[in-house]
Amino acid sequence: MGVNAQSVSGDWKGTLSVQGMNLDLIFHLAEENGSYSGTLDVPVQGATGIPVDKVETDGKTIKLGVSAAQIIYNGALQGDSIVGNYEQAGMSLPLTLKRFESKLPGITSLVSSEEELQALKLSDKGDYKYRVEDYFAKPKASSFQLSPNGKYLSYMEKDGLKNHVYIKEIATGKVTRAIEEKEEPIKGYGWVNDSRLIFVMDKGGNENYHIYAANTDGSNLMDLTPFEGVRAMMLNELKDQKDYIIISMNKDNKQVFEPYKLNVNTGALEKLFENNDPANPIQGYDFDKDGTLRGYTKMVNGVEMEYYYKDLQSGKFTLLKKMKWDDTFGIMSFNYASNHPDDAYVMTNLDSDKTEIVLYDLKQNKVIKKVFSNPHFDVSGMRLSRKRNYEIDYFAYEGEKYVILPQSTFFKDFSRKMANEFKDVEYYVTDFDDDETKFLIVVQSDRVYGKYYEYDVRAGEFSLLYDLMPQLDPDDMAEMKPITFKSRDGLTLHGYITLPKAA
Template identity: 20%
Template sequence: MMDRRRWIVAALLLLFVSVLQAQPVSFADLAKHPEYREVRISPDGKYVAATALLQGGQTVLALVDLATRKPIILRLREGDDVVRFDWVGPERLVYSVGHRIGGYDAPLSTGELFAVNGDGSGANMLYGYRKTAVNADSGSLIPHATTERGTASLIAAIPDDPQHILVSVSLWDTTGYELNLPVAYRMDVRSGDKIKMLTAPMRGAEFLADHQGRIRFAYGEANDGSWKVYEHPLKGDGWTLLPEFSNNRSTPLAFSSDDRTVYFECPAGAAGFGVCSWDVATRKLATVWSNQRVEEDDLAQGLARDSIIGVSFTDGRPGLSVFDSQSADAQALIMLMKQFPGEQVSFTSGTTDGGLSLVLVQADADPGAFYLFDPKAHKLTMLLPRMPWIDPSQMARKQPIEFAARDGLKLQGYVTYPPGEESAKQLPMVVVVHGGPYGIRDRWDYDPDVQALATRGYAVLQVNFRGSGGYGYDFVKAGWRQWGGTMQDDVTDGTRWAIAQGIADPKRICIYGVSYGGYAALEGAMKEPDLYQCTIGYVGIYDLPLMFHRGDTHDSSWGEDFLKRALGNDMAVLASHSPINQLDSLKAKVMLVVGGKDYRVPEIQGLHLHQALLDRHIAHEWMLKPDEMHGFYNEANVTELYTRMLQFIGASIGPGMTGKAAAAGAAAH
């Protein structure tokens, strides 16, 4: 009898544990922001700096002494978030701050520049417009703060002169309706005193300097969309336009550590896209990497600070091509990759001598963690996980896909299956359309929106439609003036491909997107009324002509010219491709999500469509958060969004595969 009772208790405990394990990740956990986003080691290896999230949602700078592992949190003004930081000397770093404008856009920089030592001492404002800024150590007025209405950004550190940096400054009062005209300065990292070096040859330009503190290139896009690359001579004044690089839309990426070579993004002819090395002495160009289908993501960091070992790219899954596979850096990276099969492994920063490096390990189901690596000792130590509450084994995995659009154009994307249902067929599916749209792309990465859907039993389809980034300028340009046209057709063709492959149940498909994706979600439901059973527009655009009058894109002449170039200027055509004017075609159920303080896509876009639906007595789900911006940032609001969105999807196309299986199991017992 006792044995039987023990058996029953053991069985119940096993059942309880299995039920707990079967529970999907909570929406609250998916809504949480990463504890750490970026982490960098100091050049001397004594400190680590990281952007850390406080309880109230503010992003601050955390400084960690690696000897004691004691952290120091650098407090900021209320409302400020750290935007960027870089070590500029053995123990000193500079950082900039900004104000949040939503969950999907980087904070808007205040233009100020600050500096601090690795131990938290010597905090100072180097540049800024707020005259009452106070020293973070003593609370006294900062004696060396430069009171100037402008934006300062770091160009580069100067390795042989750790007391100075190169900065780009753009004055607000001289910009007006145009893009800024940057001026390069040499700045003291203790006082903020600066000496002018030169002025950019064009508005909106970026600078590239060598490791000796000399500005060598300037580049950028002109108002008419043309690309310009200029070179500045080592001796003499003036800028020289480089026609070959300009016409090919080549971008100078970085100097080699010895300054003998400049790496450029460049066309590779029949080989597709490339990265080229440009010999400074001979001025000869040589292709060092090429790919027929995708552009590079970035130059790959080596063990040491400023070292370059290859090229990273994303051709479906992330890849890395090293210049010398027998080098110590490459061998170390290969060794680390073997420890983390199926994950993306990369060096993110290193000491000057390469004696210590930071390694980031991440994947589609893993938000990532930073490790400290000692190559001599072959020792890898966990340092800072981004989201330790996420269990990758419970997350869904992305599968890269390829298909041809109706006009034959090859397209890439991803299908994410519910966990454990990777071979299932006829799944309920949600098409997720990325924002931008130009120059942005979906990647093989951890995406909480995708996980919220897939872990609830829905297949997720993402398409890198024409106009997306990563596939070359011509691919981006192919999306110009195609809102509601071929860009939309690419998403439709991807949906029909998923149906033809047996992945999706054709009667159980919804479409969802953010920003431009919100437009495409509603436009898809209008243009293909029998394809989608529900549509969700999140901070989306529903009246295209309104973009020329409301929002922040048209605030400069460059932005206005871009709108005309990318959308077109025929208001009748734009109106005909606006979801708000196509409600006669609507069959799908609708959910609209709006941020009341959205400056990128003002709430009037959502409010007008909401009212138009009410006027037609079309029932729909409406979610307005007055204090949110372009994408929700508040974790409670994101949790509510996921909850209501999944309830809406379930009511529209039924429960996901996981939900059906659970319901069947419950009915059987």
């Protein structure tokens, strides 16, 4: 669920220090009709215009996401600076972004004027299949999700200056507008159960975001956090408690955000933890599948992290780990297939120069066994199947590209079917239903902007659900090819080149 914000438009530049090397990152953020979009440039790599597909802010903090590169940046706004943390493929580094004025490189006087470009345009006459607008158009739809029962596809779609939430019945193709965007823009939405949607919206333009709920036909609309001057945000879904979610609010102390369990039908709240140390903010909470708070991470002195874990017998939280800013120790999931409730899958680099996944005994504070690592790259993730007793479906790491290593029999078979169906493109599973019988897959390549498919496990079939750029025929698009060449000083350089098909 995304929550956009205001006053972050412009160009932001920061420098990462990675193993003794400095790497400049430049974010370009722009606002249009109440929504933010952005791109990322990495000059030393010759990469420009990488889409930033997530821009979330509450006016004090900001989160940027670049899914194509598995990048997440979290920061705090401090005047013309953003002080925060950069994460990629399990690596975590401090990064401060500063606002600056991005200027065109080279001799700008050599750039053709608007009059010259217009004259050039008028001189080119012919019958062409595509217009310039066809290539630079923005997709009308975004934020695709499957309903918990897998019968519906939901998405946000532009309607003039508004972005409404629509629901498409997959079997019939019938589309219904579920949530109408009115005065304030909808910042993000999601499914709670098969009949109830939640969404986040500013109230009065003061960036105090409220959480709302509505039925799938738009009825029974409720402001679930109707508190003056309070900001709310989503923390966790509860798959086994269909009418509840876990949220964070600064309800009792405007300087402190605390977790609550929220009933999406009645608005009833249950406070789950009281934060009595506002000077050392809690950076994240770890809940189990039952909604029980098991641990939390606290920032101390602005640069150190402390992880506290709950003793299940006494109910008390005790300090488990003290870490430096570049240390990683994060619970990915508790091991629900085990009879030991303190066992968890943890991503960590405390005992290695690479991030790896270990099975960890949180009660005894020790590693049970190493589950997955890569000798050359940081591990970036894993998936457990909730319907198959939490068996491991795959591990993933970020190498030259994002690599998934299937583990379960089901996912090995599923991966083979995707590889046979989607040749010469990249594909990712972005969502699935609660029974894991329907999967939502996005397909992309140098010639395909993006297409969403459903995979029906029982039927063994793939079906196209939505084409983001239907006006562009992939067969007409040029191919991007990898190239290798020598520089004048003898270095081997790697890159990509795109040539017209007729070249």
